[in-house]
Amino acid sequence: MALIEEIQAAAISEAGDVSALLRKCKLLAARLDAKAFGEWVACELNGWLVVP
Structure with missing residues (x-):
């Protein structure tokens, strides 16, 4: 499966x-x-940590 198809499938998966x-x-x-x-x-992966 192509990467974009994997992303699409994961995006709509309830689980x-x-x-x-x-x-x-x-x-x-x-x-x-x-x-x-x-x-x-x-x-997004890092939780939007902002360091002054």
């Missing part, structure tokens, strides 16, 4: 693991060189 879904999104962001998307995913 899905959000952390696993986000890690797949992080991989997709890296493959697409989508920096803003990757940064958003990283923030």
